Structures are given as structure tokens and as C-alpha cells.
Amino acid sequence: MDYIHLKDMQxxxxxGVLAAETTLGQRFRANVSLAVDMTKAGETDDLSYTVNYAEVYALCRDIVEGEPFKLIEALVVKIANVILxxxxxxxxxxxxxxxxPDPPIHGYYKEVSVEVTRGDF
Structure with a gap:
């Protein structure tokens, strides 16, 4: 299988669940990997045989910057389902x-994240 990766989209x-998260908002970063067969795209140099990653970026942006979710688990599942x-x-x-990267949690940590995998990977 071949893969397209979109890394560190911001x-x-x-x-969020806390009032500060839904009122003030916060930064989110996303990494997305797509399992695709790039054989035909590689042979033809034709975008129609692969996935336009600019479209995937816009899709992710619209979801993350759109309707609020309480749980990032729900948000990440929505992104995966819409891509598929x-x-x-x-x-x-x-x-x-x-x-x-900056959840309102007291303590020392770099970040928190949630990851889902769907389909053949």
C-alpha cells in the first residue's frame, strides 16, 4: 500500500468540555495519513488517479474550525469518516x-492527542 501524509496541519x-475551551478556543494540530494505490498516478502523472492533498487539508480545516465538539475523540472520528x-x-x-498542544490541564506535559485508524491500513 502507498501513503499520502499531511503532517502538522494547524x-x-x-x-472541549470546559467552558474556557468553548469560549476562548485553542490551537489544534492534525496529522493525517491516507492509504491509497498510487500505481496509476505514478505511471500517468495524472492527479485524477490519486487524492488531492490540498482538498484533504481544506476538508480537515473546515471540520476542525467548524461545529464544536465536546470530545476530540468525536472530532477525530468525524474527520476520518468524512475523508473515507x-x-x-x-x-x-x-x-x-x-x-x-495547550489543553487546560495543570501539570507538565508536551501535548495530548487522540488517534484513530479506519479501513485498510
Whole structure:
């Protein structure tokens, strides 16, 4: 299987359980990997045989910067499901990691993240 990776995409959203998260919002980072067969795209140099990663970026941006979710688990599942539904004939599997670099948690840590994998990966 071949893979397309979109790494360290950055967005601003209003997801979370705490009032501060839904009022002030916060930064989110996302990593997305798509399992695709790039054989035909590689042979033809034709974008129509692969997935346009600019479209995937816009899709992720619209979801993360759109309707608020309480749980990033729900948000990351939404991203994965929409990608699979948008490219049913091209994307065989998807892995999505959503990172909260600054959650309102007291303590010392770099970040928290949630990751889901769907389909053939």
C-alpha cells in the first residue's frame, strides 16, 4: 500500500468540555495519513488517479474550525469518516491524529492527542 501524509496541519477551534475551551478556543494540530494505490498516478502523472492533498487539508480545516465538539475523540472520528466518504474509490484507509498542544490541564506535559485508524491500513 502507498501513503499520502499531511503532517502538522494547524487550526483554531472551540472544542472541549470546559467552558474556557468553548469560549476562548485553542490551537489544534492534525496529522493525517491516507492509504491509497498510487500505481496509476505514478505511471500517468495524472492527479485524477490519486487524492488531492490540498482538498484533504481544506476538508480537515473546515471540520476542525467548524461545529464544536465536546470530545476530540468525536472530532477525530468525524474527520476520518468524512475523508473515507469523500474518496470511497481512492482512500482504502485513513489514520488521523488530533493534537491539543495547550489543553487546560495543570501539570507538565508536551501535548495530548487522540488517534484513530479506519479501513485498510
Amino acid at each position: 487550526f483554531y477551534g472551540y472544542h 466518504a469523500t474518496y470511497p474509490d481512492k482512500v482504502k484507509g485513513v489514520r488521523v491524529e488530533l493534537i491539543k
